[in-house]
Amino acid sequence: MPKQFEILYREELVPKTVLFNVYAPLAARAMQAGQFIILRVTEKGERIPISISGWDSEKGTVRIILMAAGRTSTEATLLQVGDCFQDIVGPLGRRxxxxxxxxxxxxxxxxxxxxxxxxxxxxxxxxxxxxxxxxxxxxxxxxxxxxxxxxxxxxxxxxxxxxxxxxxxxxxxxxxxxxxxxxxxxxxxxxxxxxxxxxxxxxxxxxxxxxxxLNAIMVDGTGMCGACRCTVGDKTRFACIHGPDFNGHEVDFAELVARQKMFLKEEKIAMDALKIEEVA
Ligand SMILES: Cc1cc2nc3c(=O)[nH]c(=O)nc-3n(C[C@H](O)[C@H](O)[C@H](O)COP(=O)(O)OP(=O)(O)OC[C@H]3O[C@@H](n4cnc5c(N)ncnc54)[C@H](O)[C@@H]3O)c2cc1C
Ligand code: FES
Known part of the structure; x- marks a missing residue:
């Protein structure tokens, strides 16, 4: 029996983009198209939202594709078969x-x-x-x-x-x-x-x-923190619970882009620290 959140399959599809099949039976049982999970790589690490690209409810696996964008996603793409994600929450969002x-x-x-x-x-x-x-x-x-x-x-x-x-x-x-x-x-x-x-x-x-x-910045994924706030059809929406899919004709894309850049300084510090840790 695999361990909870164990990586059972790993394939680098293109440089810096890795497909994983992960043992997450509870999530796999309830998953629907368009939903996502939030995962952590390490106990002290941040939570990042990742779309589901497939699942097998009998084997209890979910399939995710991770692109190394910054510190956490880079750390995730370095995991190998047999390694475990710290935790996976989901399914989140609407079908x-x-x-x-x-x-x-x-x-x-x-x-x-x-x-x-x-x-x-x-x-x-x-x-x-x-x-x-x-x-x-x-x-x-x-x-x-x-x-x-x-x-x-x-x-x-x-x-x-x-x-x-x-x-x-x-x-x-x-x-x-x-x-x-x-x-x-x-x-x-x-x-x-x-x-x-x-x-x-x-x-x-x-x-x-x-x-x-909408790939808004997310933290809790349950509508509580407000990090993923966006404007759709002049209404405030939370991408994690009202989306992630929205009517593209009503989305305020300028606001989404501005909010995605909110933590650029901190993201650079985190990535630089990872590079230093790798060298050490
Ligand atoms: C619903 C949803 C589905 C997603 N699906 C996938 C997927 O299938 N595969 C994949 O590779 N990526 C996916 N992403 C994007 C992924 O969550 C970010 O690339 C990741 O969080 C970046 O974190 P980082 O520490 O590696 O990079 P950082 O250097 O911290 O950030 C790089 C950029 O990623 C975005 N980002 C940072 N933190 C978060 C966060 N907590 N939540 C959302 N965006 C963030 C910001 O725009 C930031 O500028 C999805 C995002 C959302 C909202
Ligand atoms: S991630 Fe916190 S409200 Fe959506």
Whole structure:
């Protein structure tokens, strides 16, 4: 029997981005598409929210994809099979919006967001929808989960900023081709904020239902601390309990970006300390 929060599988998908299967049976039993967990790497470490990219309720495992962004995520990506996370809380947040729709469903992933859209793509497909995936990256060596996206979706578009694979440019270039070709009823975009904002701006005049997953800074994940406060449709919302998915046409992205930068100074100090500890 594995230990609680033990890493059973580890794979570096692309540099600095690692997929883990972790034994977390209680979370795995209750998980739904679009939800996330909050984990700690060490007892004194900070809590970081991570999307779920899959789960196996019988084996009791959850699958997460971690990109080394700062101190805690870097420490997490260094863990190996047999190591344990200090703790994992979840599932947190609401299930992604899924329904049977008359037009095409488009799911868009950038970076770790490609893992996050997979469960929703699967649910949408199971309801009988036509599902098209778009995966975007700076270059082809940074593209994630192409094969798995192809298994789930009816069609997959690849975009790379440098043109090394697929369409040269951004995910919006692929989306443009799709909306010019067929009726799109629903878009889900998960990834960097500029990507989610650009997608939302593109679909607003077309009146396409658009969901984005807000990667606000989170602490408790239960609506108590207020760290993940955001503004959606002129209302104050907490991304951890009201989201993480929100109507992209109503999100105040400028506020989200400003709040994401609140602790830049402290984040740099923490990362510098990690580098010193590694050298020592
Ligand atoms: C709902 C949700 C799902 C996410 N899913 C994933 C995922 O599947 N894979 C993945 O690699 N990353 C995911 N993230 C982002 C991940 O939580 C941050 O990269 C991580 O917290 C950074 O912490 P750090 O100490 O490594 O970096 P730091 O140097 O502390 O921070 C780097 C940047 O990450 C953001 N950040 C820092 N602390 C937090 C925090 N406690 N909560 C949220 N953002 C923070 C800030 O914008 C900050 O500027 C998700 C975030 C949210 C809110
Ligand atoms: S993380 Fe504390 S209110 Fe959302």
């Amino acid at each position: 992604s919006h899924v329904e049977e729709l008359p037009g095409t469903v488009v799911v868009i992933g950038g970076g770790y967001g490609t893992g996050a859209i997979l469960p929703t793509a699967r649910d949408m497909k199971a309801l009988g929808n036509k599902v098209i995936g778009i995966i975007g990256a700076r270059s082809d060596n940074l593209l994630l989960l192409e094969d798995e996206m192809s298994d789930i979706c009816d069609e997959v578009f690849i975009t790379t900023n440098d043109g090394s694979k697929g369409i040269q440019g951004f995910v919006t270039h692929a989306l443009e081709q799709i909306v010019n070709r067929e009726t799109v009823s629903y878009v889900l975009a998960v990834g960097p904020v500029p990507m989610m904002k650009a997608v939302s701006e593109m679909t607003r005049p077309l009146k396409i239902q658009t969901w984005v997953s």
